[in-house]
Amino acid sequence: MPPFESFDFSSFWKTSDYATREYVDVTPNAETLAEVEKRLGYKLPAAYVALAGNQNGGMPIKxxxxxxxxxxxxxxHVAITGIYSIGWEKANSLCGSxxxxxxxxxxxxxxIGIYFADCPSAGHDMLCLDYRSCGPAGDPSVVHVDQEFDFKITAVAPSFEAFIGSLEDGANFDID
Structure with a gap:
């Protein structure tokens, strides 16, 4: 089954000038995808590529x-600010600044893999596609890496598709 076959993207992305300026890029073509994977040294999960086919990077609502x-x-829980685009043009792209x-x-x-989502802490924690168990061409899990806790790694989701499908509204949680 193709990734996100029954996923509704109509209410997934937040629209903002900031997201457009910092995260959102054009849909990647085969050459861009190949170059990004070459630069990173990892094959991106099919679900990541499928998400970029809907919108290449941005700030989710959940x-x-x-x-x-x-x-x-x-x-x-962990919180994210945005998901990096496949490319290098935007600051918050997989190969950007x-x-x-x-x-x-x-x-x-x-x-350990590809850092693909930033968090509200402005760099003190990140979300990463973790390739340690699957190798550079496998289907990575998603982990949270916490710079504030000596780069502690916490399992978040077994796959990128599971991660995206399990995002929730931050209002469901108490951050105290």
């Missing part, structure tokens, strides 16, 4: 995902 372990953000390699090289995040 920004919270439940966790089984506490993080520096909350006891029971604040892309995956930036977090590894400049902030010291562990080199």
């Amino acid at each position: 920004t919270a995902h439940r966790t089984d372990a506490p993080t520096s953000w909350a006891q029971d 604040f892309g995956s390699q930036f977090w590894i090289e400049e902030w010291g995040y562990p080199d």
